[in-house]
Amino acid sequence: MFRRKAPWLAAALGLALLAPVPAAIAQQDERAVGFSAPTALGQTATVPDWRMRSSAGLTVEGDRISVPGFPERDWLRVPARSTVMAGLIANRKYPDVNHSTNLQQVDAKDFQVPWWYRRDLVAAPVPGRHTFLRLNGGVISRGEVWFNGTKLAGTDKVVGAYPMQEFDVTALLRPGRNALAIKAMPADPFRDLTVSFLDWSPLAPDNNMGIWRDVNLTSTGPVSLLDPRALPKLQLPDMRRADVTVKAEVRNNTDRSIITTVGGDIERARFEQRITLAPKETKTVEFAPVRIDNPRVWWPAQFGEQPRYTLNLHVAGSDSASRKFGIRDVGSFLTPEGYRKFTVNGKDFGVRGGGWASDLFLRTQPGRLADQLRYVKDLGLNTIRLEGKEEDHELLELADSMGIMLMPGWECCTKWEAWAKKNPTHPWTEEDNRVAAESATAEARRFVNSPSILAFFIGSDNYATAAIEKLYLDAFHKVDFRVPVMPSAARRPSSQQPPPILGEAGMKMDGPYWWIPPNYWYEKKNGGNYGFASETGPGPMVPELDSLKKFLTEAEIDDLWRKPDQAHYHLAKKQVFSNLGDLVRAITNRYGPIKDREDFLWKAQLSNYEANRAQFEAYGRDFSAAEKPSTGVIYWMLNNAWPTLYWHLYDYELGTNGSYFGAKTGLRPLHAQYSYDDRSIAVVNTGLNEVAGLTVEATALDLAGTVLSSETKQVTARANASVRAMTAAKPASVNGAYFVRLVMKDASGKALDRNVYALSTKDDKVDHSKVTWWHSPTVEYGDMKGLQDLPAAELSTKDARSRVRGDKVVTEVTLRNDSKTVAFFQRASLRKGAGGEQVTPATWTDNYVTLWPGEQTTITAEYRISDLGGKVPHVRLSGWNAQQREVAAPLF
Known part of the structure; x- marks a missing residue:
């Protein structure tokens, strides 16, 4: 659970949180980094990192390991949310486990024993305040949780990858230094409800044992506010109104009855409720639905925008929380x-x-x-x-x-x-x-x-x-x-x-x-x-x-x-x-x-x-x-x-x-495409609005770029549907490979979509009678061997340049086919300087393009400026039938 963030709460964003450590404590162990428990109501702090060690060779258990100042000289410092393997990799205990067969060199026997995690923290107990330790997911596969020498839970309770656990540690808090320790047990995906990768890749040698989600400390008053939720009901089909039901659990942390007020707001709508809680009682609070007229509706990206509302809730003088939510059905x-x-x-x-x-x-x-x-x-x-x-x-x-x-x-x-x-x-x-x-x-x-x-x-x-x-x-x-x-x-x-x-x-x-x-x-x-x-x-x-x-x-x-x-x-x-x-x-x-x-x-x-x-x-x-x-x-x-x-x-x-x-x-939102079954040309529109005034041109060409046939049709793209525009028949004069080029334009003549297919007059054939769960065997193959004999093509480039946009760089390059042959399947990639490493991640508007003689296209890439490493961006051009070369795309 995430409370309303305090300014210092960098740890909740996955950053290291370094709090002041009393000089006397720092002198006891210079390597110990203090971690401050929350100091204000409703605040949550995420344990930023851990010390980790195998239990092999340890002669003590949690009652000693969870005592402040426990010696950590042979323990590894590992990130928050760190499985055992993740921690070992972070400490460079193995050569690159992604490369070649290096992962096979990891000894799985190391993970057949429990591993310990521990952390010292600094606290300042306040009368009337309650501090909770929360595991926001399980310990894989099982765990023991210890705090200041006391066992909070064992492997009969801390079980599985996903269950949340919460412990009231108020009575165990000490002024100054405290300690938390968690023991993670070996994991087995066939015995435990855990996380595994099966045939997706090799299994992690540790079977993902360890702490894989945040561990938080939370401070509240006598009443805690839990799991606020906004439950919108959108009026369909006109969407002119939504009724949002707000619910949450409230928990009395004390041994006495409490009467308190729970209130909140969604924008200008405010609501509150008086409740009575018996000692240690948890009660669900539900408010009358909040009516929102003409709501800002949340849509998937292909359909619209993603506006969200904020639900704020509070328990008077005790706790508060905020949640974003979207109105959608x-x-x-x-x-x-x-x-x-x-x-x-x-x-x-x-x-x-x-x-x-x-x-x-x-x-x-x-x-x-x-x-x-x-x-x-x-x-x-x-x-x-x-x-x-x-x-x-x-x-x-x-x-x-x-x-x-x-x-x-x-x-x-x-x-x-x-x-x-x-x-x-x-x-x-x-x-x-x-x-x-x-x-x-x-x-x-x-x-x-x-x-x-x-x-x-x-x-x-x-x-x-x-x-x-x-x-x-x-x-x-x-x-x-x-x-x-x-x-x-x-x-x-x-x-x-x-x-x-x-x-x-x-x-x-x-x-x-x-x-x-x-x-x-x-x-x-x-x-x-x-x-x-x-x-x-x-x-x-x-x-x-x-x-x-x-x-x-x-x-x-x-x-x-x-x-x-x-x-x-x-x-x-x-x-x-x-x-x-x-x-x-x-x-x-x-x-x-x-x-x-x-x-x-x-x-x-x-x-x-x-x-x-x-x-x-x-x-x-x-x-x-x-x-x-x-x-x-x-x-x-x-x-x-x-x-x-x-x-x-x-x-x-x-x-x-x-x-x-x-x-x-294939996923372009407004797209002209060839159909392999009936050779029809379809226009697919994944948006919610019909698009009229389109023209689609379908051109068949042989491998030399000679036009075999061409047809243009006017089309209206149906909303959230497809329409067939025409048929592109197999050319009678070709035996083997040929091309079909599709260009779709709007009413002004602007090209909206361009799509090129290398096809064969002979069809591939699958034998469906021999299908297995994983495969349908191909018994006859199409013939596109002529593609490998395409004459060499030469591309010229112009306007290869880059501009800075915020923390991003946008690089644009225009490719023109100046040769007399088809430039097939041409690739552009970004480089960190001349001959440098490829820049990733980068998003290109298009790539692997095919151009006919005299044809040109402009493609654009976007990427982080920091990924250039201070070098001038270069664009490397290569292709099916073109030699590799590079051009500079300097910043301007």
Whole structure:
């Protein structure tokens, strides 16, 4: 819980909080850094860092370790929210665990014993005031909590990754120096309700044991204010009024009855209530709904703005709190065919999302998190699915402020779904039921005020029993968490009867998870463009060379194409995802034999681009279809927990390759696109307003750039829907590869969208009769081998320049094709000075562009000025059939 911030409360933002330490204490141990407990009512302080040590070799327990001044000479100083591995990495105990096979060198035996965390702090107890120690998430997997030599709780209470714990330490506080110690027990994802990564990457060697969320000290008066929540009910469909119900828990911390006033405000609306609390009683306070006329409505970014209101609450002279909230309505229903569709503020909402991966070691990285969500918005995605990786308050704030919807839920395949197995090795116990309910309550408390929450998944790959569903639903109801709750992200097995509570999810999890051709997405079979696909994607996504060199050796990079059927450590441990054989066979059959490393990487980027664009375009086109609509898709996955060669839209190094720009093209909000099934040209509009006066030009060209056919149509783009404009037939005069170029302009003639396809007169063919849960085999390949014989092209550049905008740099470069051949698949990247390292993160308006002779385009990048390291920005240009070169883009 976060109280109204005091000016000194830098720690709540993840910064080190250094409070004055009495000279006598400082002389006792110069390495001890004091931490001040809150000194004002309603304040919360976050423990900024810890000292950490293995229990191996320790001969004392918590009664000694939690005594002020306990010697820490062989203890490590680690950040707040630090698992054991995260702490060891921060102390450089291992070589780069992202590089090559270094992670294998970590000895997992080190984590088969408990680890201790401790912290000294400075306090000044005040009569009538109460101080609480709060764990804002569990200790993975279990813990003991000690304060000033006293055990507050043991492993029977501090269990699981998510439950919140709070302890009244008022009676234990001493003037001056105090001490806190937490013992973290070894973790096992198959025994514990914890956090794991399964086949997403190698498991963290410590199984993420330790402290992974904030530990706070909070000061209040005799009455504490807990979990304030604003619960808006928006009048639909006109949205001219909202009624906001305000609720909170108030707790009497004393042994006497108390009569007090709880009051608050939302802008100019004020309210209060007199309440009586029995000794130690906790009571829910509910105020009459606050009426807001003509409310500022919160929308997902593709639909509108993200205004928020502030709820302020206080208990007279005792405690206070503030919460931001948004006024919006989310809902869901099943279409007549049984597909799940979501609504936001009464409007059909086509989910176009990606699956989220937290850092493998659960490190807190607010800056990196913000960079990634800026990528999400730049891509045009509107949703993130969180499968058991719920992150912390930073993600909620970013999503709320940026208009990105979130779909949290529990993870598959570990103890979280042990109830789904007939004979699980570690079946659920009564303790598991309790921990699961506490986890649901804790997460719902965090989510309840966030307008970005779209839904919650109880199961991922399986359906729970009715009893488990009720356990979670009761927990959500307890804290007024009111969003659609999905029983699972998968189809229900035909052998399993629907539980009476949630019924069918209306989801499918039919794959694929590995390479498939672009036309697969249009075939409306298995993972194709119908219904709601909760996780699916074309699998291998090879990063560009800049990123590969950061985590692979030179030999490992060459093995990707020289030995494609060989298992690779930076692929999955699961055998079906362990090698690049399918990708390399597809590349060879479709684009021609691989000549060398550079040739492989260009062909891999083209494969990335084609597959990702097609997936999002297919689901976008048929969102409003009368039959078998494509109601939603979650790309598997958005990002990586650790550097891998598959399942991402941007790589671990925040590099944006063909994967990124193919998806970005397919997700443009007003977009003209080619259909691989019926060769129609569709215009997709994801906004809520119809757009008239558009023209779409479709031109087919051969590999020499000769126009084979051209057609222009006037189009009105329907709101939140698609419309077919024309058909681009296969050219009769071509055998093999050819191009289709689409240009959409507004009524003034301004180009709004440009899209180029490399196509084949021979279609790829998938054998759906041999489909597996992870793959649909390709039995015939398209023929685009002619692309590798394109003559060399030369690009000229002009107006390559940069300007400073706040703390950002905007670099603009105009590319012109001055050669007599097609300049195919041309890439621009930013460099820190001439020949320097690539600048990441950076967002480009477009990339991997194709230009015909005499054609030009201007593309723009934005990035942090600090990431230049004082160097002059350069733009490196390279392409499928163009030599690499660089141009300076000086600041002006």
